[in-house]
């Protein structure tokens with residue numbers, strides 16, 4: 452078993468964001484978490500990565516209980532995560548941004564040559580090495596998303612959670628992101644992706660979990676999800 456949750460609940464005042472979400476993501480696969488706006492996907496990521504504490508329920512990763520643990524402990528357990536609104540340091544260069552993600556690092560004096568080489572190789576892998584000395588604020592939105600992903604990969608997570616990797620990204624970059632996710636998966640990384648772009652979800656996912664009103668209503672491979680009536684109902688309100 453890889454990343455899983457059992458009966459996860461979270462309410463904000465009177466709004467129930469997660470309503471007993473029991474999910475088992477498939478290890479070694481590209482998993483997608485989809486659902487209409489407000490169905491609880493981001494809240495779910497936030498509970499799983501320790502950004503917020505669930506009211507009840509359990510988060511486990513490789514049979515370890517991570518419920519309510521601090522984000523850095525969850526990261527250390529092997530889970531990396533990007534954010535819907537992309538978190539980079541705007542006045543730092545791309546290279547500095549990636550180095551800032553080195554575990555226990557951050558301070559200039561502790562950066563080793565091998566950290567720098569590794570950071571450069573991730574920038575190269577993601578096709579933005581030519582921007583290594585540019586400040587993040589001068590990069591396009593899509594390039595900043597790749598930069599954030601480079602930082603996440605720097606920590607060598609086994610499982611990567613991506614929150615809307617395609618959001619606001621131009622079509623050329625979108626293709627690159629899709630290909631990258633498949634390549635990184637082929638090297639052994641598990642992915643869980645929250646994404647609204649159905650073309651991307653259907654083309655790269657092995658397993659799709661569909662949320663509606665804070666809990667899963669369907670799961671399966673793209674071929675099954677595409678024609679699931681509950682899914683069409685949740686999206687189209689029919």
Ligand SMILES: Nc1ncnc2c1ncn2[C@@H]1O[C@H](COP(=O)(O)OP(=O)(O)OP(=O)(O)O)[C@@H](O)[C@H]1O
Nearest residue numbers: 463466467468486487488489490491492493494495
């Ligand atoms: N911090 C918060 N305070 C109050 N309500 C919140 C908070 N975070 C989320 N909610 C509410 O919880 C519900 C689930 O929101 P969430 O952002 O998790 O959904 P989502 O599926 O990620 O939506 P989207 O696809 O639009 O990003 C929504 O009704 C939202 O308004």
